[in-house]
Amino acid sequence: MSRARPFAFNNARLVDPETGYDGSGAVVVSGGVIADIARGRDFTDLSSDVRVIDCNGGMLAPGLVDLRVKTGEPGAETKETLRSAAQAAAAGGVTSIVVQPDTDPAVDDPSVVDFILRRAQDIESCHIHAAGAATKGLRGEQMAEIGLMRDAGARYITDVERPIIDSKVMRRILSYAASFGMALAHRPQDPWLSKGAAATEGEFASRLGLPSAPAASERIGLERDLALAELSGGRLLVDQITCGAALEALARAKGRGVNAVATASINHLSFNELDIGDYRTFARMDPPLRAEDDRQALIEALASGLVDIVVSAHAPAPAEDKRLPFDEATPGGVGLETLLPALLSLYHDGRLPLVDLMRTVTLAPARFLGLPTGRLASGAPADLVLCDLDAPVIIDADKLVSKSKNSPFDGRRLQGQVVMTVCGGVIVHRIAE
């Protein structure tokens, strides 16, 4: 790992979501920030102490910002620690992550936020941010100390996938949090319709005999959440929207000026319900994988800008939590290392221009968090990813850096190899030659 010495990336394809630039160029990094940028040319007159890296035409873009990462720290360090998550992030070109508060103990108290951020100070491979719980113990009843957690450094509040069932509680949280400038991330679903469900209702789940819930559950939950956001004037982050009906509800609400931003998970952009196949528990997700029509609608929504942000929904689970009958297996998959190549499928398939696609994992989440990163600009933090866009990769779960290997992408053939990751001006990952 090299620190002090400045370095330059020459012969790169710069992709800057802030200006929309996608073209050749070069970048100089010094003192932890982007010191200089050249478009359409390389830096040739550099002083001899600058180390020059030839990008061979690979994409140089801002490092990825992932709003939704679970680790097992504190409480379940065998699944994932903050350090192992940061190393996985670096291997995937992700330079900022927001860890979720459903740990043990839960991050529902400023002292736990403080614990995580102190641990994060010693980890240089990724900027680690924390989200705080919306309610004490994520039980959906008593409000957590939102103001104190914000002052301790929490970036937003969420009860992760547990819905806040009591609408009065949710309204008050939205309204109270808004006064501290904090957004509430909330998973939309009708808790009764979705109770016990392991799959999306439909012909396929019926054949497999799996407990299932209709995708409409998400729309019902979302309509309520959006109405509460409108009523309270609060800021809502719709956590992992997945289906066409919910997207229509989101579009209507945004049209009325409701302060809502939605994320899509890479899993729901990449897989549909049929990927469960013969009870593959690695494809058990929460929300469950949807019909292909819904996946297509989600991609369209990303292309139209209705959905702004893509998350990895990184959810490490050890083998013993996955090698169970489908309805007993823990949902979710690790995703930090596969986020970028999986996302690039949408570029290779011609669904989104590269710069728009990259915005969903860089500038858009950075702006949501109020971070200065996610852009290629002089003075911006030197958080960068260098990626060989065309290199074929076969995902091998056993070779993942993450402590847990539960990747739904295991065995998938993707295109796009992270060559180098720079975080805060430090090279934190570099592919073996």
Add this chain to the structure above:
Amino acid sequence: MTTLAPGIDEVRARTFPFPRRHFLSALDLNVVEANALLDLADTFVDLNRQTTKKLDLLKGRTLVNMFFENSTRTQASFELAGKRLGADTMNMSVKTSSVTKGETLIDTAVTLNAMRPDLLVVRHASSGAAALLAQKVGCSVINAGDGQHEHPTQALLDALSMRRAFGALAGLTVAICGDVMHSRVARSNVNLLGVLGAEVRLVGPPTLMPAGADRWGVKVFHDLEQGIAGADVVMMLRLQLERMQGALVPSTREYFRYWGLDREKLKAAADGVKVMHPGPMNRGVEIDSDVADDPAISLIQDQVEMGVAARMAVLAALSARLDNDR
């Protein structure tokens, strides 16, 4: 049937290696294999009616019944089937054992596998559990019911009962009625009857009909009398009494009024209709005793008898497959 008592040679002649190492789904069989299994099962029906019922076809083999859910009749049926073929059989009631102490299904299976059984019969409350086990053990796994997914030997014994009553299955109209949503018996029957060329109808209230069932190659009805009109076989499914919770149906009496089978409603079916039920029955809920106990129309006792024979056929074929693999 009044065939002569089958000898071991005849049984051996009819026994063929099962197409797969495991029997997890009725879809594991094609029409030729399904009929060959039914032929073999016919032989065992005759054997079972003799005084001396025992063969040594599975001599030296170990059969383990691993039931994570309580079941008296299926477990007894497999046990008897194994014993009549000369296998050593063992019952594990796992519900009360280590699984409740935090050991996973896989751990239990791997432990058991180390004891080198040849045939493992599994029942579990989760769909896909038998398939999961099959990936982790070296022996043959027989699915004796996994959640709401499949119960393929039940479909086989049902097909055997129907074939013996009607001569052939192709062209028969079979109405499967009741709680289709929660029924693995219904799913296995839909699959096997489809392979064997019968026309299948599913009948039940919309709350007990699985989503997308109309795309299973069957006709779906919500009215019982319309659903069984002209049917050759009416197969009633058990209504679990806990379905009254959760607003699936309001009461047993309303259920019986609209979806329970009695002699009056049965008039809509074809002449010579046969009534079936996988058991155990809720008399007066899904079926009237008057119909269930009438030997002229009820195949329900036959089903129990055929169960042993059908399972013997499956065990014999899987054992032949193990011989082949060796």
